[in-house]
Amino acid sequence: MAIPHPVPFGPLARRAAFATPDAGRGAAPAEDPYRSSVTLTVNGTPHRLTLDNRTTLLDALREHLHLTGSKKGCDHGQCGACTCTVNGTRINTCLSLAVMHDGDRIETIEGLGSAQALSPMQQAFVARDGFQCGYCTPGQIQSACAVLEEIRANIPSHVTADLTAPVQITEAEIRERMSGNLCRCGAYANILAAIRDVAEAQA
Amino acid sequence: MKPFSYHRASDAAQAVARAAELPGARFIAGGTNLLDLMKLGIEAPAHLIDVNGLGLDQITETPAGGLRIGTLVSNTALSADDRVRRDYPLLTRAIAAGASGQLRNKATTGGNLLQRTRCPYFYDTAMPCNKRLPGSGCAASTPGAVTRPLGVIGTSQACLATHPSDMAVALRALDAEVGTLSADGARREIPLESFHRLPGAMPEHDTVLRPGELITHVTLPAPVGGRQLYHKVRDRASYAFALVSVALILQPDGTGRVALGGVAPKPWRRPEADAALPRGAGAVMERLLEGARPLSGNAFKIPLATRTLAALLKEAA
Numbered sequence: 001m002a003i004p005h006p007v008p009f010g011p012l013a014r015r016a017a018f019a020t021p022d023a024g025r026g027a028a029p030a031e032d033p034y035r036s037s038v039t040l041t042v043n044g045t046p047h048r049l050t051l052d053n054r055t056t057l058l059d060a061l062r063e064h065l066h067l068t069g070s071k072k073g074c075d076h077g078q079c080g081a082c083t084c085t086v087n088g089t090r091i092n093t094c095l096s097l098a099v100m101h102d103g104d105r106i107e108t109i110e111g112l113g114s115a116q117a118l119s120p121m122q123q124a125f126v127a128r129d130g131f132q133c134g135y136c137t138p139g140q141i142q143s144a145c146a147v148l149e150e151i152r153a154n155i156p157s158h159v160t161a162d163l164t165a166p167v168q169i170t171e172a173e174i175r176e177r178m179s180g181n182l183c184r185c186g187a188y189a190n191i192l193a194a195i196r197d198v199a200e201a202q203a
Numbered sequence: 204m205k206p207f208s209y210h211r212a213s214d215a216a217q218a219v220a221r222a223a224e225l226p227g228a229r230f231i232a233g234g235t236n237l238l239d240l241m242k243l244g245i246e247a248p249a250h251l252i253d254v255n256g257l258g259l260d261q262i263t264e265t266p267a268g269g270l271r272i273g274t275l276v277s278n279t280a281l282s283a284d285d286r287v288r289r290d291y292p293l294l295t296r297a298i299a300a301g302a303s304g305q306l307r308n309k310a311t312t313g314g315n316l317l318q319r320t321r322c323p324y325f326y327d328t329a330m331p332c333n334k335r336l337p338g339s340g341c342a343a344s345t346p347g348a349v350t351r352p353l354g355v356i357g358t359s360q361a362c363l364a365t366h367p368s369d370m371a372v373a374l375r376a377l378d379a380e381v382g383t384l385s386a387d388g389a390r391r392e393i394p395l396e397s398f399h400r401l402p403g404a405m406p407e408h409d410t411v412l413r414p415g416e417l418i419t420h421v422t423l424p425a426p427v428g429g430r431q432l433y434h435k436v437r438d439r440a441s442y443a444f445a446l447v448s449v450a451l452i453l454q455p456d457g458t459g460r461v462a463l464g465g466v467a468p469k470p471w472r473r474p475e476a477d478a479a480l481p482r483g484a485g486a487v488m489e490r491l492l493e494g495a496r497p498l499s500g501n502a503f504k505i506p507l508a509t510r511t512l513a514a515l516l517k518e519a520a
């Protein structure tokens with residue numbers, strides 16, 4: 001499998017981040033130049049954390065807020081397993097520092113639906129068997145929802161033929177826009193089918 | 204990763220003042236390149252100055268009929284802007300050919316121009332690399348090295364690497380300028396042509412930017428019209444860096460402009476090659492790549508670039 005970057009995929013588990021949730025408010029981070037306080041609103045709930053500046057948003061979510069749905073596949077922006085929605089936009093949370101997200105609204109897979117009440121995209125992934133091991137799935141689902149939004153917002157892609165006409169939801173558009181999410185199990189065909197189902201149901 | 208202090212700046216003057224008073228400070232915008240390199244120990248700033256609060260995220264029209272793009276405009280927003288897709292479609296095409304949706308959402312205009320090379324030995328901290336560690340040597344020029352991703356022209360004995368940006372190739376063809384601010388209040392408008400430097404004996408300097416100098420915006424001159432096409436050849440259909448990319452602006456009278464990515468340490472364009480456009484792809488490439496020093500593993504880039512341009516000329520005609 002070709003990678004977009006010369007560095008091979010890293011191990012799945014990496015060193016835990018270097019920080020702890022605030023014991024209580026009023027911890028004085030100003031005295032330690034290497035730590036900062038940040039408020040992250042995750043799935044609607046604000047969390048005040050004091051973190052080592054090096055902590056990525058992904059590590060803050062997983063190691064500090066214990067939201068382990070978002071996965072670490074490569075830690076270098078190459079696989080998309082860590083994809084979450086920040087202020088309505090999907091990003092790779094492994095390539096973003098938590099301290100740069102003060103006041104931001106973050107949605108993780110845990111906020112999208114629960115086992116008892118799956119969101120339409122989650123239901124479609126189940127119905128279409130859009131996964132095998134499931135490791136890439138939270139990132140795939142975050143991207144899948146964002147891709148449909150981005151097409152509706154008329155954001156062009158590499159395969160958009162006419163830049164001045166409204167972008168259409170086509171198989172080629174979905175494939176191209178999902179290219180930032182790799183699936184080692186190769187569930188691509190079923191992922192595409194799931195996204196098409198949701199797009200059609202919403203049309 | 205080395206510990207660093209973190210600072211937010213709320214306007215451009217404050218950002219450059221901060222950078223001047225903190226030795227070893229770096230600006231951080233989208234973070235998609237800097238943070239990646241910090242994790243690998245290739246970059247190790249003592250201080251980070253977050254520029255996301257500077258308010259430089261607008262695209263405005265200039266009196267000259269062009270566009271002024273704030274440095275914090277994301278790659279997604281720039282590619283989707285109605286004026287850009289109508290008047291500078293080359294720029295939309297080039298941006299959309301790079302990275303992934305997630306990355307383009309975070310990547311900024313200034314950060315994209317300043318992304319560092321993808322030479323595999325630059326990334327391998329166990330190997331010598333003059334760009335990463337000046338004076339250590341160049342692992343890419345040792346026998347048996349992987350030279351497929353490296354440059355064929357503009358390179359030097361000290362460094363053979365290419366500049367990886369797609370967006371920069373379009374900006375070069377469009378004659379963009381990079382606007383900067385320094386701590387002493389000085390502003391510069393640097394033509395993209397002279398923004399990235401050739402490595403010579405100092406490959407550690409990718410651009411002419413001075414320490415602490417902030418990119419505030421990129422200016423596009425008035426639209427030039429014509430058919431504007433960007434074709435990127437890569438090892439997979441999406442989400443991979445260019446082996447070769449070709450930007451073409453072709454006017455109805457057969458004149459135009461050509462810029463190449465993936466072949467040189469900077470977006471590659473020559474006026475004498477542009478002038479040869481009416482005579483076809485072969486004539487253009489003879490001039491554009493005259494003086495090339497291809498290596499055994501990347502000599503294919505020369506015929507590949509020529510054929511890609513030939514295909515684009517056919518498409519644009």
Ligand SMILES: Cc1cc2nc3c(=O)[nH]c(=O)nc-3n(C[C@H](O)[C@H](O)[C@H](O)COP(=O)(O)OP(=O)(O)OC[C@H]3O[C@@H](n4cnc5c(N)ncnc54)[C@H](O)[C@@H]3O)c2cc1C
Binds near residue numbers: 077230233368
């Ligand atoms: C997996 C992967 C695939 C990719 N594929 C492609 C591709 O195919 N094509 C392509 O073109 N790119 C590709 N990229 C690179 C991507 O486009 C860049 O990482 C991005 O554009 C950098 O922008 P940023 O805002 O995140 O920069 P940052 O990482 O924030 O900064 C990059 C550099 O610019 C400096 N800087 C940032 N803003 C300013 C400013 N205003 N003034 C002065 N200095 C500043 C920083 O100090 C740093 O040195 C890829 C990246 C990844 C991780």
Ligand code: SF4
Binds near residue numbers: 320322334335342
């Ligand atoms: S080609 Fe340049 S970047 Fe690559 S190893 Fe040599 S000096 Fe380093």
Ligand code: FES
Binds near residue numbers: 077079083092095
């Ligand atoms: S963990 Fe692979 S892109 Fe973030």
Ligand code: FES
Binds near residue numbers: 135137183184
């Ligand atoms: S389901 Fe296993 S990696 Fe995608």
